[in-house]
Amino acid sequence: MAGILVRDDRLLLVRQQFRGRGFWSLPGRTVEDGESLLAALSRELVEQTGLRPGPVVRLAHVTELCTPSFLSTAHVFVVAGWSAVDGFAGDPAGEVVASEFVPLSTARERIATLPFPAMREPLLGYLSGDTDRFYSYVADGSLTEARRTVPG
Structure with missing residues (x-):
């Protein structure tokens, strides 16, 4: 799950560290047990x-990723407005730098x-005005090699 926050034609991105690699993405991560989206x-x-x-x-898009060991579904939402939180000390997981x-x-x-x-293509499509709202990917091995499938 992730959020799209835009202010004055500027998009909020976070710099994450994952397995020794740094990259920019939307803010968001996982839904904990018993937690709503x-x-x-x-x-x-x-x-x-x-x-x-x-x-x-609104819901921007949903992405499904199937691998031999798990199925992941990501919901990406468009958010209107926000407020700053007092005493922000940084990502407790240490992944967002x-x-x-x-x-x-x-x-x-x-x-x-x-x-x-599975993260890159749907977001670039959304930012380009594509109307696709559902994406499905299959990865037999590395997540960097996931390929899009056509639903139905």
Whole structure:
């Protein structure tokens, strides 16, 4: 699950470290047991950026990723507004090392370098105005080699 927050034509991105690699992506991560999607979105945004999200205005897209060992479904929401959280001390998981609002052109450039197609392609499509709302990927091995399948 992740959130799209835009301010003055600038998109909020976070710099994450994953298995020794750094990359920019949307803020968000996982839903904990017993947690709703929107509660997880709020918790992750606060933990990663120090921003408490306002209302969700729409679902941008859903991405499904199937591997031999797990099935993951990511929901990406568009959020209207936010407020700063007092006393923000950084991501407790230590995976997010920076967050910033960047111009949409810079956001597209950074997202284009994401090593994971299931994260990169749907977001670039959304930022380009594509109307696809469901993406399905299969990875037989490395997540960087996931390939999109056509549902149905």
